[in-house]
Amino acid sequence: MDYFEYRDGALWAEDKRVTDLMETFGTPLYVYSAKTLRRHYNAFDEALGGLSHLACFSVKANSNISLLRLLGRLGAGVDIVSGGELHRALTAGIDPGKIVFSGVGKQAHEIREALAAGILMFNVESVQELEHIGRIAAALKTQARISIRINPDVDPETHPYISTGLKKNKFGLDMRDAADAYLLARDHPAIDPVGMDCHIGSQLTRIGPFVEALEKLLAFADRLARSGVGIRYLDLGGGLGITYNEEAPPLPADLGRAIAGALAERDLTVILEPGRAIAGNAGILVTRVLYTKKTRAKNFVIVDAAMNDLVRPSLYGAYHRIGEVVPGGRESMMVDVVGPICESSDFLAQDRMLPAMEPGEGLAVFSAGAYGFTMSSQYNSRPRAAEVIVDGERVTLARRRETYQDLVALEM
């Protein structure tokens, strides 16, 4: 559910006409809906309502600081994976006590920065990393709160590039190794093992894998308790999918219900790290048609957005619904929607039925609020798109369009 809809013959973002946004801010343009973001965050908050909980938005999905600030004001914590994301979160005013730090390759300076900020915990992914954090915390005369990321070997049934909880993936530790890591953590004066976490993959469309992972983690937590390691936080990661096309993923409430029973009698704070499910359908990428071109093999609609703006179709073959900004009632035809970049993989859609388009007309690429701008680049020296947040009738420029000057600003 989102607040991008067609009425009076045009596409609206909440109470703003998308054509007006195109006029004011140009294209390509990322447009986020504040109402949708609030709705999605609140859905998680309410889904976990009966439990002690924390919803930590995954910053990698969308790291714009205006958007983070909006979520932070609702009470959101965040899941970060770098010093850069920590900097963004703190700049956006996120409570450091609600920050969890994931990722397999945390660097010394990032660990120091996170300790100095007083984050809730590090989600530790290897024994070497645990020892490294311990050394740094000891040198700083502090204690690092940690959880160990468990690789529960659960099949998330998603795209292989975005599944993370299988034995063959680089993430987390298997339980036998994790048990040793917890004992090391228990006995380390500068480490406080407060939690356990996992993240099994992204764009999950079934509840089963979450429940399976939870059950494995709880059984493991019970074994650990007998070794004198009592955890207080259970972090199930992110991964709940969204509807891009015809998927029918469970709602946050379904996930909440599915895990509530197992957690009810336990003195644990449950953490979720949703990214896509909060931001994905809260954003669209608006682009303008430059040319149309009919070859002997295909019809191309050439637009001013490209794989540098939204790489998901090129990278994963991902489907994003595309619609006219002002429906013209013209007959549909099979087209490829492509960008100006010099790569054959530069497409936003392939073999898609779309109404015939004219140069200058607008198209909206839906479900672009997560892993859209954050995965963008300047490939082909294309300045990155602007980002705006619409809240009712109010529009905030959340990031200005890059300029040619920005392209070369760091070069000597």
Ligand SMILES: Cc1ncc(COP(=O)(O)O)c(C=O)c1O
């Ligand atoms: C550790 C961790 N937490 C949370 C997320 C967010 O995932 P999603 O956007 O699928 O909710 C990811 C990315 O998949 C991740 O790697």
Ligand SMILES: N[C@@H](CCCC[NH3+])C(=O)O
């Ligand atoms: N970037 C991916 C998801 C990977 C999630 C990061 N762990 C996507 O666009 O779907």
